[in-house]
Structures are given as C-alpha cells and as structure tokens.
Amino acid sequence: MSHTFPTDPPSRTAAGQHWRTVATLKGIPDATVARLPVYLRALNQLGEQRIDTISSGALAEAAGVNSAQLRKDLSYLGSYGTRGVGYDVQYLRLQIGRAVGSAHDWPVIIVGLGNLGTALANYSGFYSHGFRVVGLIDTSPELVGKRIHGLAISDLSELEDVVARTGAVIAVIATPAEAAQAVADRLVYLGVTSILNFAPTVLVVPDGVNVRKVDLGQELQILAYHEQRKTDDSSQVLAESRGTSS
Amino acid sequence: MSHTFPTDPPSRTAAGQHWRTVATLKGIPDATVARLPVYLRALNQLGEQRIDTISSGALAEAAGVNSAQLRKDLSYLGSYGTRGVGYDVQYLRLQIGRAVGSAHDWPVIIVGLGNLGTALANYSGFYSHGFRVVGLIDTSPELVGKRIHGLAISDLSELEDVVARTGAVIAVIATPAEAAQAVADRLVYLGVTSILNFAPTVLVVPDGVNVRKVDLGQELQILAYHEQRKTDDSSQVLAESRGTSS
DNA sequence: GGACGTTTGTGAATGACTGCACAATCTGTT
DNA sequence: AACAGATTGTGCAGTCATTCACAAACGTCC
Numbered sequence: 001m002s003h004t005f006p007t008d009p010p011s012r013t014a015a016g017q018h019w020r021t022v023a024t025l026k027g028i029p030d031a032t033v034a035r036l037p038v039y040l041r042a043l044n045q046l047g048e049q050r051i052d053t054i055s056s057g058a059l060a061e062a063a064g065v066n067s068a069q070l071r072k073d074l075s076y077l078g079s080y081g082t083r084g085v086g087y088d089v090q091y092l093r094l095q096i097g098r099a100v101g102s103a104h105d106w107p108v109i110i111v112g113l114g115n116l117g118t119a120l121a122n123y124s125g126f127y128s129h130g131f132r133v134v135g136l137i138d139t140s141p142e143l144v145g146k147r148i149h150g151l152a153i154s155d156l157s158e159l160e161d162v163v164a165r166t167g168a169v170i171a172v173i174a175t176p177a178e179a180a181q182a183v184a185d186r187l188v189y190l191g192v193t194s195i196l197n198f199a200p201t202v203l204v205v206p207d208g209v210n211v212r213k214v215d216l217g218q219e220l221q222i223l224a225y226h227e228q229r230k231t232d233d234s235s236q237v238l239a240e241s242r243g244t245s246s
Numbered sequence: 247m248s249h250t251f252p253t254d255p256p257s258r259t260a261a262g263q264h265w266r267t268v269a270t271l272k273g274i275p276d277a278t279v280a281r282l283p284v285y286l287r288a289l290n291q292l293g294e295q296r297i298d299t300i301s302s303g304a305l306a307e308a309a310g311v312n313s314a315q316l317r318k319d320l321s322y323l324g325s326y327g328t329r330g331v332g333y334d335v336q337y338l339r340l341q342i343g344r345a346v347g348s349a350h351d352w353p354v355i356i357v358g359l360g361n362l363g364t365a366l367a368n369y370s371g372f373y374s375h376g377f378r379v380v381g382l383i384d385t386s387p388e389l390v391g392k393r394i395h396g397l398a399i400s401d402l403s404e405l406e407d408v409v410a411r412t413g414a415v416i417a418v419i420a421t422p423a424e425a426a427q428a429v430a431d432r433l434v435y436l437g438v439t440s441i442l443n444f445a446p447t448v449l450v451v452p453d454g455v456n457v458r459k460v461d462l463g464q465e466l467q468i469l470a471y472h473e474q475r476k477t478d479d480s481s482q483v484l485a486e487s488r489g490t491s492s
Numbered sequence: 493g494g495a496c497g498t499t500t501g502t503g504a505a506t507g508a509c510t511g512c513a514c515a516a517t518c519t520g521t522t
Numbered sequence: 523a524a525c526a527g528a529t530t531g532t533g534c535a536g537t538c539a540t541t542c543a544c545a546a547a548c549g550t551c552c
Contacts, residue, residue, distance in 0.1 A: 072511090084517065085518065219460060330547065331500085
C-alpha cells in the first residue's frame with residue numbers, strides 16, 4: 001500500500017486494462033461474487049450435455065438473472081466471450097472456477113456433528129466443488145471416535161491438533177448457539193479465516209475473517225413475511241379506510 | 247394495475263402518514279425484511295436475560311449492524327421506540343414477530359428426507375419460531391412409513407393429500423437437484439406459494455411464488471473466493487509486474 | 493418547571509447495484 | 523471483400539441501500 005504502481009498505465013488506456021485494475025486490486029463486487037457459483041453450476045450442467053458454446057442470454061436464463069447482468073459480472077473476470085458467438089463453456093468454466101478458487105481443493109473442518117453437522121459431513125457436493133472435509137470435531141463422548149466416510153470425529157480438545165495438521169483455513173460451525181462464539185474464537189486464533197456459520201447467533205470476529213451465516217429459521221421467517229403480506233394485501237383497502245390513523 | 251389510487255394523497259402530507267403508506271402498501275424493503283429475523287433473535291436472547299429496555303446502539307451491536315440502519319429498519323414497522331430511553335424489548339419483540347408472521351404458527355412440509363431433509367425435520371428451531379412441520383415426503387421405499395418426531399413419511403404420490411389436508415403454503419425442498427423442479431411444479435400447482443430450496447438448482451416458478459435458495463456448496467465457494475484473494479493479494483504486485491498482459 | 497443529557501426518527505448525502513441501449517466485433521454467406 | 527445477422531462489452535441513468543447528522547422528544551435532577 002506504500003506505493004501505487006510499478007509501471008504507470010501507459011497512455012493508450014485500453015478499456016481492457018482499466019477493469020483489470022479494478023477487478024484485481026479492488027476486487028469483484030460482492031453481489032457478483034455471490035452469483036459466480038450459480039453460473040458455475042449452470043455451466044457444469046451444460047458441459048455434461050456436451051454443449052460447447054452458449055450465449056449470455058441462454059446462460060442468464062439458466063441462472064435466473066438478467067443477461068446484461070451476466071455479461072457485466074463476467075466482464076469483471078476478463079473478456080472471455082466472443083462477440084457474435086458467445087462463451088466457450090469449458091473455458092468459461094475454468095476461468096470462473098479459478099476466480100472462485102475451485103482449483104484449490106480447500107481443506108474444510110466441521111465443528112459440531114448434530115443432525116445438521118452430520119448431514120453436512122455426508123454431503124457429497126463439497127467434493128465436486130473443490131472442497132474436502134478433513135476434520136470433524138464434537139464434544140459429545142457418544143460421537144467422538146465415530147467415523148463418517150472413514151474420517152473419525154475428534155474431541156473439541158484436539159481442535160488445535162486437527163487444524164494444525166490439516167492446515168484448514170475454512171471451517172463450518174454447526175454447534176448449538178451457546179457454543180458457537182467460543183468455537184469461533186478458538187478457530188480464529190488458530191488461523192482460520194473463513195467461517196460458515198449454521199448456529200443461530202451472530203459471530204463477532206476480527207477484521208480479515210470472513211463469516212457467512214446460514215440460518216434456517218430466519219430463511220423461513222423471511223418467507224413467512226411475504227406470505228403474511230399476501231393475505232394482508234387482500235384486506236388492505238379495508239384496513240386503510242378504517243382506523244389506521246390511530 | 248388499471249387504476250392508480252382510489253383517493254389521491256391529501257394535501258397535508260404528514261411525514262408519519264407517508265411512510266405508513268410505503269410500508270403498508272409497497273412493503274418493507276427486502277434488505278430490511280432479511281434483517282428483521284436477526285433483530286428478533288437478538289431480542290429473544292435479551293428477553294431471557296430480563297433486560298426490558300434497549301437502545302438502538304446496543305441492539306445494533308448485538309445484531310452486527312449499524313445503529314442508524316437498525317433505527318431506519320424499525321421505523322418501517324412504526325414508531326415503537328421512546329426518545330431518550332430506547333425500545334421496550336417485549337413490545338418490540340411482539341411487533342417484529344407480528345410483521346414477520348411469527349404469530350401465525352405456519353404449517354410447513356418437507357420434501358426429500360436424505361441427510362439434510364432429515365436434519366431439517368429434526369431441527370427444533372422451527373417450532374420456537376412459529377413454524378410446525380406437518381408433512382414429510384420422500385420417494386424411497388426404505389424411508390416411507392418411518393417416523394420422525396411421531397410424524398410418518400409419506401410417499402411422493404400422496405403429496406396432493408398431504409398438502410390439502412394440512413393446508414401448508416410453505417414447503418422445503420431437500421431433494422436431489424434432478425427432482426427439485428418437478429416437485430416445485432407440483433407444489434405450486436397445489437397452492438404452495440413459498441419454497442425454501444436446498445437443492446442445488448435454480449427453480450423456475452410463476453410470479454407470486456417466493457423462492458429462497460440455500461446452497462451449501464455455493465456458500466463455501468463464496469468464502470473460497472475471499473480466501474483466494476487474501477493469498478492473491480500478497481503476490482499481487484509481483485504478478486502485476488510480470489506477464490499479466492499476455 | 494426549566495435545563496441537561498440521552499436516544500429516537502428521518503431528511504439528505506453517499507454509495508452500490510441493476511438494467512437499458514448501443515457501438516464494437518465476430519462468423520458465415522454471397 | 524463487402525454485407526447481414528448475432529452477440530459481447532460497457533457507458534449511463536435509474537433504483538435501491540447505507541450512513542451521516544441533526545432536530546424533536548423523552549426522563550431526570552435540581
């Protein structure tokens with residue numbers, strides 16, 4: 001951060017140079033990052049169908065987004081399309097995969113093997129997307145020692161060992177809400193910098209650590225709000241004309 | 247859509263009147279709706295601690311958001327705070343609950359009882375948040391007839407009966423990707439208008455049906471992107487000065 | 493009962509995201 | 523080699539979301 005650029009952009013400021021600065025240094029917008037995996041999934045399906053080229057319109061439809069948005073999203077990665085033709089499925093798949101980091105085969109550890117944690121440990125989708133479950137942690141004596149897909153569950157006290165041995169920087173927390181923050185603190189201390197949190201609580205972590213939260217109850221409540229509104233709207237005009245002013 | 251408004255907004259456009267029109271007719275912004283359950287969860291925890299009043303600052307911290315944002319969010323529901331004091335925990339809890347529809351005790355059916363579906367069926371968090379699992383559906387002969395918390399799993403062929411009998415309008419899809427769209431189509435046909443989709447595929451549904459998607463693989467990929475970037479940034483200047491132009 | 497410290501509710505400023513519309517660029521055809 | 527049809531990449535305007543900053547309103551203490 002002390003200096004700006006080794007070589008200042010040459011006078012011929014090609015547009016292609018400009019975004020690369022933005023995308024590489026400043027990063028891709030969050031909203032776009034959240035959609036890249038969707039595109040990737042769609043491309044994988046297309047690849048299996050031996051389709052080798054696809055237009056932004058068709059891919060956008062498969063992903064459920066506007067085609068202009070898709071093109072703009074992809075433009076953050078680079079100019080990987082061909083005008084008049086479309087995108088090469090395999091090549092684009094490779095590029096998005098590279099941006100998202102699917103090339104890496106990330107080691108992941110799961111803490112908390114209740115119903116949900118166990119389901120996650122069994123979830124095969126991880127492997128096909130560049131992730132490998134390398135550690136399972138729980139406190140319950142009934143669970144510790146059990147094996148899931150050949151991997152034994154370790155006691156929470158061995159967390160340090162497991163993280164150090166596997167070198168995992170991504171962890172999934174599926175513990176009860178009460179335990180989640182303490183687990184997160186220890187994970188962060190051990191060098192974990194990305195956490196996927198299924199516990200219904202807000203995790204407080206230092207800057208530089210990424211947390212994503214998945215809360216089933218909350219997802220349903222959001223749906224319930226919309227349901228609520230659907231029925232409310234029917235009696236809307238009525239309610240409005242009565243004593244809303246009070 | 248044929249006409250605009252029964253009565254045009256009167257000349258005395260009190261600010262207090264204005265938002266109510268917005269909030270009641272046009273609805274609460276999506277971003278706010280997504281946060282309401284977070285506030286609710288925080289309030290519930292506070293309620294158990296016998297805290298009866300809380301300021302926007304404190305609640306915002308517990309929810310992990312900016313305090314101004316919290317106040318604005320709450321202002322969409324109404325003026326439920328007291329200046330100089332804060333918000334009454336119980337009352338606010340009630341009001342948010344009402345807005346989100348937690349008062350209703352919504353019946354929910356779950357389709358697909360693999361690892362994840364079973365975990366969801368066992369998840370007790372539903373009940374405490376105003377939801378009740380009233381139907382379980384799968385195709386596997388090994389699963390049909392089994393009971394989870396006393397509720398028997400029905401065959402997919404009985405979907406019509408189950409939905410009709412329970413009157414559920416909210417459904418959870420936890421089937422394999424291939425089956426998800428067909429299931430969604432049938433659910434929508436039967437009158438389900440809100441779907442929580444765990445299958446890794448984009449569902450196409452008619453207008454008026456709400457879908458929320460939770461995809462574990464995608465959540466991890468988003469985390470992986472940020473991890474990728476953390477390490478990339480270190481070798482950034484290096485890579486930039488070498489052959490990035492090629 | 494008036495002054496003071498506190499906290500809400502919200503206008504206005506800023507920032508992020510989306511979608512339109514079109515020039516630039518490609519392939520294939522005559 | 524020029525034209526026609528198709529599709530990308532992107533400037534721009536509009537929409538939505540976040541944050542700031544402050545007046546209005548409350549409780550309390552003298």
